[in-house]
Amino acid sequence: MQEAMKARAKELLADGSVNRVAGWKIGEFSYDITPAIFETAEEIDRDFVYDDFCGANLSKYLISQSRKEGKILVFLKPCDSYSFAQLLKEHRIIRENVYIIGIECYGKADINKIREKGIDGVLGIKESGSSFVIDSIYGEATVPKMDVYAERCLVCKSKKHAVYDELIGEEGDVVPSSRFDKVAELEAMTPDERFEFWRGELSRCIRCNACRNVCPACSCENCVFDNPNSGIANKAAADSFEENMFHIIRAFHVAGRCTDCGECSRVCPQNIPLHLLNRKFIKDINEFYGEYQAGENPDEKAPLTNFTFDDCEPSIVYKRGGNQ
Amino acid sequence: MQVNDNKDFQPTIVAFCCNWCSYAGADLSGTNRLQYPANVKIIRIPCSCRLNPIFILRAFQRGADGVILCGCHPGDCHYTTGNYYARRRMSLLFSMLDYLGIEKERTRVEWVSAAEGAKFAATMNEFVDAVTKLGRNHRLEDLRCKKQ
């Protein structure tokens, strides 16, 4: 897979169809891969990598990259392509300047899950069938891939690309996913339990803005939380209210546009399950207004810029199950 | 579920009212000398869909115990479709607040036309009662804004 991608990227660079390549660059250890822009075949030969740790979604980089001179080649995994398609729908990317190669993906590993298993001092990770062989300062360990795949990959919703110009590997299908199970579990709790749960999670927030800055749906030029004229700008949560405020407003602002790519939870240095907020909105939208997947259909109106005359009333919230 | 045992508790209610229907409805309830509690602070907005979720959260931050949005009945919006959008937004926002464990009875949407002065007063009476029962808002308060 990686070799085919490298060869194709070099080919496209050589014949001048693209000027730059957005991909993943090898790090110090096997797991610390950085998104990067490659301009020459030598750079690609030396640094380009595609493996189980290339979790980073490249689509948001295209907002700025597609505005630069020349054409850029980007490799998109199925879930990344949904983010790309959604950005396209919002006119944030200049499509003519981007050449997309869709690549297959069977899940990406999460280094934190490896560390949680007590495997530390990781120096290198090799693939061996359906397992990883991990070389560390403190010895060698083998773990099944499935055990250390990211949560978002274990509940993958689609192996099919929303948009691409050409494919390397096989195109998959939309797959059944159990991604709303945890949301349903929270919904079944009492409000007090839910409140405790979210206080426990959100109180860890250090307001580093990683979730916002990595999010392909968060593409505002100036966020309300950075804008001193908005009245709610803040750099750190000085009160627990501000922790709640930031996450409610952020989740609300991406409601109906969030493709559930899971980047927010991947990047959180405090391990907060932020995807559970976005998934709640997706679940509600599906239940109230019919199934909707952001990024899937370029012509369909987004649920929050659309309505029907017989939409449910907000009082549905009081009537619905919800324990008291 | 918290129960208010403070008999003297007077909630602060913020009512966002659409300029064309509900604000006029509030006016009418006044001219008709219908009574509703003084706890209700009305903020006039041009249309129910002007209500940014940030406004609701800030109202809670600054001491509101309940927030109600009043707008034209669906189909009667002065701007034709504004309240349809507001309806979707509020449904999702209230559901999210509930998901975070914040009492859902603290937020409400009610459609009140310019002719429904009686409905406006009745709605406010009922909402103030409901919020009084819940007591002070602790889950979405900002401790810095508390009276010392």
Added chain:
Amino acid sequence: MKKMQAANLNDFFRAAAAAETVYLPVDSADGARFMKYEDGVTLSMACNTTRSAKDFFFPQVENLVDFKVDGKKIEVIDGREEVEDFVIFGVRACDLASFEILDRVYLNTPPVDSYYKNRREHGTVITLACGRPQETCFCKVFGIDAADPAGDVTCWMLGDDIYFRANTEKGEKLIAACGSLLTDVDEAPVENAKTAIRAMVDKLPIKDLKLDKISERHLLENFNSSVWKDLYESCIGCGTCTFVCPTCQCFDVREFKTNEGVKRFRCWDSCMYSDFTKMAAGNNRLSQLERFRQRFMHKLVYFPANNDGVYSCVGCGRCLKSCPISMNIVKVAKALGGEANE
């Protein structure tokens, strides 16, 4: 040198907590973090905490002053109070070194930061020698000895025993208060352990990072280097690296209008943010490239230039672990340092 059985550690914490609040690293959902000692809380065995120990002396948000406004009358309320004494147990060598860097900024050069000073004077630091360094550790690059950190008291955990050595008067007092749990012993086992830890540190992959081409002498060369352009593009401009960093010390002073007046507070700021040090005349670093460069130039060039060659990095490796896109000071130093690091 004193010794205690590891099984008695909780008794030690209880004895220390009787006099003052004790904080120690505890395992939680976000990895190890410093928490207050209470019955039932157990020490984390993690190499280090996810967030640094700087929070104790330089918290993320700190109230500076309150203004009570009543008509045209403005009352200024200085809410400063003496901080109560507290003990931090389990600070690693890198974090201890970070306190010295923060001291250089807030204590050693006037004006002295009285908020910082207040906390610093009331804290007792018990360091813990590293037992299990990680691949991301590179404290040796900065001359930090993971095997023998200073602090008020130094601890070594060797199998079933914990060894204590008081280094300061404060430390002596603390040890004396827990005297009944400790017995006097010879230093030999600790010396052996130190040798073992140093041997372990010598095996770490990035302990040989070369910084000799990154310095004040190469300032312009470093500043104008082409590597910034190659590296900055992946940076998403979040504040993760600055907030988990034990030595990042920038803050912003903000005001919050309460219902009765104004609260003035300071909070951590990040040079990665577009409104960092924004002034009336606008912003002095307009592109992410400049902001990205600023962070690393500050740590590796500007800070040492003004502080007797001391780098503003202690090699704790937190940014290596936390950066959303795995861009970090090691990658930058390698790129900037040229062939020496290939």
